[in-house]
Amino acid sequence: MIYKNYDIFEILYKDKLPDSNMFKFLKDKLKDWTSKISRDKSEEVEKNEEKKPRVKKEKSKKIIVAPEEEEDAKTFLGRIKEKISKVKITEKEFDVYSEELKTLLLENNVAFDVSEKIIAKLREKIVNQEFLKKEVEEQIKDSLKNIIEDILIEPFDVAKNVKEKSFLEKKPYVILFCGINGSGKTTSVAKIADYLKEKGISVVIAAGDTFRAASIEQLKKHGERIGVKIISHDYGSDPASVGFDAINYAKRNSIDCVLIDTAGRMHTAKNLLKEMEKIVRVCKPDLKIFVGESVTGNDAIEQAKAFDETVGLDGIILTKADIDEKGGTSLSVGFVTKKPILFLGTGQEYENIEVFDRKKFVEKLGL
Ligand SMILES: Nc1nc2c(ncn2[C@@H]2O[C@H](COP(=O)(O)OP(=O)(O)OP(=O)(O)O)[C@@H](O)[C@H]2O)c(=O)[nH]1
Ligand SMILES: [Mg+2]
Numbered sequence: 001m002i003y004k005n006y007d008i009f010e011i012l013y014k015d016k017l018p019d020s021n022m023f024k025f026l027k028d029k030l031k032d033w034t035s036k037i038s039r040d041k042s043e044e045v046e047k048n049e050e051k052k053p054r055v056k057k058e059k060s061k062k063i064i065v066a067p068e069e070e071e072d073a074k075t076f077l078g079r080i081k082e083k084i085s086k087v088k089i090t091e092k093e094f095d096v097y098s099e100e101l102k103t104l105l106l107e108n109n110v111a112f113d114v115s116e117k118i119i120a121k122l123r124e125k126i127v128n129q130e131f132l133k134k135e136v137e138e139q140i141k142d143s144l145k146n147i148i149e150d151i152l153i154e155p156f157d158v159a160k161n162v163k164e165k166s167f168l169e170k171k172p173y174v175i176l177f178c179g180i181n182g183s184g185k186t187t188s189v190a191k192i193a194d195y196l197k198e199k200g201i202s203v204v205i206a207a208g209d210t211f212r213a214a215s216i217e218q219l220k221k222h223g224e225r226i227g228v229k230i231i232s233h234d235y236g237s238d239p240a241s242v243g244f245d246a247i248n249y250a251k252r253n254s255i256d257c258v259l260i261d262t263a264g265r266m267h268t269a270k271n272l273l274k275e276m277e278k279i280v281r282v283c284k285p286d287l288k289i290f291v292g293e294s295v296t297g298n299d300a301i302e303q304a305k306a307f308d309e310t311v312g313l314d315g316i317i318l319t320k321a322d323i324d325e326k327g328g329t330s331l332s333v334g335f336v337t338k339k340p341i342l343f344l345g346t347g348q349e350y351e352n353i354e355v356f357d358r359k360k361f362v363e364k365l366g367l
């Protein structure tokens with residue numbers, strides 16, 4: 001019987017906010033950008049006020065009021081006026097502002113298509129709309145926040161899917177990891193194994209990288225540290241058969257989940273991508289995850305697209321988010337590939353893996 005008391009683990013395990021410098025630059029610059037629009041609009045309202053004829057004001061001077069009362073009345077009226085002044089952003093003005101926003105986004109690794117999409121949506125939401133002067137900045141921030149949240153694809157709960165399959169079908173759930181050399185696949189396999197164990201899920205790892213020197217030893221070391229069995233063959237052997245063996249081991253031992261590590265391969269190396277196809281054919285993974293470095297910007301998007309064309313990806317892990325100060329890749333990779341980001345790698349320790357949460361992620365942008 002594979003069933004375990006998962007709920008207790010659910011309560012014990014806390015998904016944390018990504019602990020990273022992500023959006024360090026974009027956050028401040030977006031704030032400057034929205035404040036600038038708000039400032040421009042305030043100045044415009046003030047200028048228009050100055051231009052108005054003052055005839056009525058002259059007349060009202062005849063009413064005798066104590067100086068302090070006059071002062072009070074002015075500030076009170078001023079405050080009311082301030083609150084009710086309405087402003088509009090015209091098409092032409094938006095063109096100027098949107099060019100600035102586009103540059104900002106592109107500089108921070110947001111893909112071209114994604115920045116275009118953000119700007120088009122923002123145009124729809126704010127151009128020619130009447131805003132209270134006081135609220136311009138908040139309204140633009142809010143619109144941006146909603147647009148970005150919509151662009152990100154809602155991730156599914158990997159642990160839940162594993163539990164469902166292993167409990168209902170009494171079969172191990174198989175996860176395949178792929179990506180280019182050094183992107184963080186093996187580290188992510190170990191982190192996910194540890195994460196699933198924390199949730200009460202039993203795991204076995206297949207050492208599917210039979211190519212790179214010391215890759216099997218590297219994985220065995222992780223296995224010892226996190227207490228997970230590693231299934232391995234010799235160097236140079238067929239990675240598909242390592243995966244197949246690990247799946248059989250899991251079936252025999254009622255293990256809930258099999259994680260298959262693979263050798264790094266460039267997304268441009270067609271013959272190596274073909275090898276991935278064979279692993280998929282033999283092991284029939286339930287989940288195919290692309291592991292990419294957040295710091296590489298648009299390159300990660302190109303890689304994800306190439307792996308998706310060959311193996312058909314289901315989700316993405318973006319590693320090294322802890323050293324990615326721009327953050328644009330995470331914003332765009334899902335949109336371009338239409339695959340959800342499932343986890344962010346945020347460091348070199350096992351616990352440095354974060355379930356991707358759209359709302360928390362957008363908070364990091366300071367919107
Ligand atoms: N800062 C940081 N480093 C990471 C993260 N994930 C992996 N690394 C580091 O990246 C380096 C490469 O990680 P591996 O897991 O060996 O990468 P790989 O994709 O398996 O590499 P190959 O098997 O050679 O293709 C190691 O030094 C890891 O510690 C992360 O989220 N943050
Ligand atoms: Mg590796």
